[in-house]
Amino acid sequence: MSSRTAAETGFDAVDTRKVGAFLALAFGISWTSAAALYVAGVELQTIAGTVLVVALFMWTPAIAAILVQYRAGGSIRDGCGLRLGRPRWLAVGWLAPLALVAATIGVGALLPGVSITTDYAAFLLDLGLPQAQVEEAIAQLEAFPGPPALLFAVQGLGAGLTINALAALGEELGWRGLLLEELSPLGFWKVSGLTGAVWGLWHAPIILQGHNFPEAPIVGVFVMTAATVAVSPVYTYLTVRAESVLAAAFFHGSFNGLGALSVVYLAGAGNLVTAPVGIAGIGAALLATGACVAHDRVIAAEAVTGGEPLRPFL
Template structure:
């Protein structure tokens, strides 16, 4: 385990990751492609979300190092990877709970309003509502089931593009900083990296400038959870499945909460920040009361070879 950070390597990785992503975002803006469209979604995944992975692979190859060992691309500890895949369901529940504690926010099952916000026509909304009403289980069961499936498949593939960089190469290279400083630095970088697509309406279409700030607060608050799961699992796959399922499931807070804008009730809004803080507290409680060894300290981490 090294105790010094290769600043040149980190700088090269960040320059490539930001350069590719932000150039792609500018290209999307100039082309006039809507991020919410099918084409826009595909391009965001390929050009923007996969830039950190491309940068990590390029830097590892340039350094003559293995991508698999250097970025934690291993099977790791399966029970922690499974937990990471399922954890966003609890994250959703806590986000809704925190959201309900906010002024003017209330719980709703007005699916028609949500479907209308997605751009469906009245006929499509009626058809969708009929399908939901015919289900033998509450709709939330279907939504969560679909989210878990997506978190293991297509969403995981998209999330790997980010995580191979953030919780792969960057986590390994910043490991000498220790758990908290590493998580804080990664959280800030991760949040600012989102800026170009947030300015184009991603996540916070009604308040893009404030959205960058709120998004960065969320990434800083959530980063310790990602770090903890990754180190305990000894694999970047933990962060990948957590991220993939989170993207599919946590957004349901926008379906079940009403009375406020996305800055408050989005999974990466104020409600999500509260949930992330509580999730971090759970990680710390496990680390200090259950785990055989502690990692939430200021000592250097050994991300691919420690954790209970």
């Protein structure tokens, strides 16, 4: 994680043509795919819609990164951080969403009108499941020898290390892979802010189609972007510390697997407030960013959040 020389810092050191080509491809392919889903009348809240979003939308940043890196004659492994890196930090990336989601529930419970609930049946009914399936699911939860939250956590972490990680890698190979490497001369905070803003706006077409915030899709675009900006420093920090994009993929995968727990356990408000990418999630992300900064300044042997250029994939 050594620094580049002072002469190489700032926007002048960024290959803007390469970054522009990557963003044009990532947005062009994904937004075209989202338009196709809309024209085809695909409901994104269904299982089929979710599968199509993963296949046609989530993997477009990776496809764009691979194409741009190939055209530039660079190594995918070196230019996108597709390497083992530091296993200890990969484990941190995998497990950290447990704390982030717990913090989301804690922050949410402090918001006006929001309370903690364990009414699993109400949540399942809100998802549109028929009464018979809800009763079957509740019976399975009651038969579990431990608390349901433990079962949810094990399932979420299992998915975060496997299928969810594979889906998340489609995004992360672009955002915390190629884009992080190319923007690294700007330093930790500028990289995180720009990546978070790009990442949030990239979601706009599927948010407008009801993904995450079906009750308020237009406002949802702004809330989603605020959430990605807030949590982006955490992704950057884990990736730089791990020296591998896999840390971001595991974090993203586990977060996707566990994030719905905030909606399960918080009642009294809609997704704009209680979702892991809602108001509660934004508050938790700011706390997580603070924890990263505290570790960087107090515990780590070498600081990376001071604004100096980054070298994420040594």
